[in-house]
Amino acid sequence: xxxxxxxxxxxxxDGCVVKGVQFEDLARAGDPAALAxxxxxxxxxELVVLDVTATIEKRRALEDTLRRVSAELFIPLTVGGGIRSxxxxxxxxxxxxxxxxxxxxxxxxxxxxxxxAARYGSQAVVVAIxxxxxxxxxxxxxxxxxxxxxxxxxxxxxREAADRGAGEVLxxxxxxxxxxxxxxxxxxxAVSSAVSIPVxxxxxxxxxxxxxxxxxxxxxxAALAASVFHFSEHAVGALKAFLRGSGIPVRL
Amino acid sequence: MIALxxxxxGNLTSVRKALSAVGADYFTPAAPEEIGDVSGLIVPxxxxxxxxxxxxxxxxxxxxxxxxxxxxxLGICLGMQYLFEGSDEAQxxxxxxxxxxxxxxxxxxxxxxxxxxxxxxxVRPSRLLRDVTGGVMTYFTHSYAAPVTxxxxxxxxxxxxFAAVVERGNVFGVQFHPEKSSQAGLSILRSFxxxxxxxxxxxxxx
Numbered sequence: 001x002x003x004x005x006x007x008x009x010x011x012x013x014d015g016c017v018v019k020g021v022q023f024e025d026l027a028r029a030g031d032p033a034a035l036a037x038x039x040x041x042x043x044x045x046e047l048v049v050l051d052v053t054a055t056i057e058k059r060r061a062l063e064d065t066l067r068r069v070s071a072e073l074f075i076p077l078t079v080g081g082g083i084r085s086x087x088x089x090x091x092x093x094x095x096x097x098x099x100x101x102x103x104x105x106x107x108x109x110x111x112x113x114x115x116x117a118a119r120y121g122s123q124a125v126v127v128a129i130x131x132x133x134x135x136x137x138x139x140x141x142x143x144x145x146x147x148x149x150x151x152x153x154x155x156x157x158x159r160e161a162a163d164r165g166a167g168e169v170l171x172x173x174x175x176x177x178x179x180x181x182x183x184x185x186x187x188x189x190a191v192s193s194a195v196s197i198p199v200x201x202x203x204x205x206x207x208x209x210x211x212x213x214x215x216x217x218x219x220x221x222a223a224l225a226a227s228v229f230h231f232s233e234h235a236v237g238a239l240k241a242f243l244r245g246s247g248i249p250v251r252l
Numbered sequence: 253m254i255a256l257x258x259x260x261x262g263n264l265t266s267v268r269k270a271l272s273a274v275g276a277d278y279f280t281p282a283a284p285e286e287i288g289d290v291s292g293l294i295v296p297x298x299x300x301x302x303x304x305x306x307x308x309x310x311x312x313x314x315x316x317x318x319x320x321x322x323x324x325x326l327g328i329c330l331g332m333q334y335l336f337e338g339s340d341e342a343q344x345x346x347x348x349x350x351x352x353x354x355x356x357x358x359x360x361x362x363x364x365x366x367x368x369x370x371x372x373x374x375v376r377p378s379r380l381l382r383d384v385t386g387g388v389m390t391y392f393t394h395s396y397a398a399p400v401t402x403x404x405x406x407x408x409x410x411x412x413x414f415a416a417v418v419e420r421g422n423v424f425g426v427q428f429h430p431e432k433s434s435q436a437g438l439s440i441l442r443s444f445x446x447x448x449x450x451x452x453x454x455x456x457x458x
Binding site: 001002003004040045070071072075076093094095096098121122123124167168196197198221222251 | 266269299366369394409438
């Protein structure tokens with residue numbers, strides 16, 4: 001049976017992981033390559049490297065990071081956070097990423113999804129959607145790291161992105177991100193039911209039960225988290241054992 | 253030396269890294285004439301079956317010539333589908349026809365594409381899976397799939413049952429991505445590399 005995927009996100013700035021990493025025995029705390037190997041050994045299903053580098057001058061650091069992370073990694077690797085053009089995507093894929101996640105760039109220029117899908121295949125193209133619940137109950141899409149409202153609606157944009165060639169949706173709830181209060185299951189279920197491509201839920205992971213809920217109530221195909229996997233060195237295995245015990249198919 | 257065929261269907265960085273990790277000697281021929289005296293052949297590929305049109309008559313002749321000499325051939329993902337007669341995804345593009353049957357779209361009662369880790373249901377012993385233990389999962393990403401036939405050594409179920417691993421003589425194929433399937437995938441690639449080094453080669457077409 002197709003397993004529900006657990007995806008660890010490494011927020012990387014200038015080549016270093018910047019979210020609270022508590023692995024104590026790493027020779028270099030914050031080294032994304034060491035963390036990636038660690039997660040692979042623990043049984044994580046995929047990795048996302050999210051580049052939070054602010055300036056274009058530092059872009060080369062991302063390619064170096066991807067080369068180092070992917071050198072000994074044999075699970076899917078997605079890069080997001082700074083892919084603004086076809087050239088950025090090509091550089092990231094050449095450096096070892098398997099998929100690129102496009103957010104603001106896809107909103108600005110939706111045809112970029114189509115061009116990248118034609119060049120690399122839809123499996124390499126992820127549309128990243130940051131959404132926030134609006135007063136009318138709809139979910140509004142935001143660009144520029146959640147700063148810029150777009151007046152687009154999340155379900156409608158996910159449908160269009162899939163039609164244009166995106167192979168997966170990485171869906172982040174701005175309301176839940178960083179709160180550890182649980183994934184936004186209603187948003188996730190609405191998008192997941194509307195598109196035939198897989199939906200990765202993001203934002204709000206805090207407990208094992210949150211993952212169970214987003215796979216059942218939220219109809220998510222995969223769930224992404226950052227700090228929750230940093231709790232202990234056995235977090236991934238323990239979470240998978242919990243999920244299997246709850247009747248959710250996972251890769252052990 | 254293994255020839256890794258690059259016909260523009262996707263990025264080969266990951267396949268190259270995985271081959272290096274299992275100690276394979278490989279190169280990417282720029283033209284069919286460069287295939288020559290190889291010990292193995294890998295046809296990778298992702299995306300639309302129509303991409304295989306880039307493999308011109310000269311490439312097909314070179315690939316089939318290698319197979320006729322019983323040199324092991326491994327097709328990965330789209331490269332495995334190319335071993336069959338064709339695919340409903342591109343009616344006018346022919347496969348190599350080394351294995352009977354056509355690839356069909358995964359039924360729409362499930363989400364398509366099929367993306368993620370799924371079980372290999374081993375149906376008979378094979379050289380490619382000799383180091384694979386029961387209960388193993390591998391990473392898939394595809395919308396079309398090959399039928400289960402007597403060439404199938406492992407199947408996978410998603411919507412319906414399809415061929416996940418095929419093996420007939422020295423023709424091998426995997427629908428999943430061994431280069432993205434962690435240790436299980438590397439062990440399958442390692443087995444293929446060992447097969448290319450085996451002096452005792454069975455006859456391909458029997």
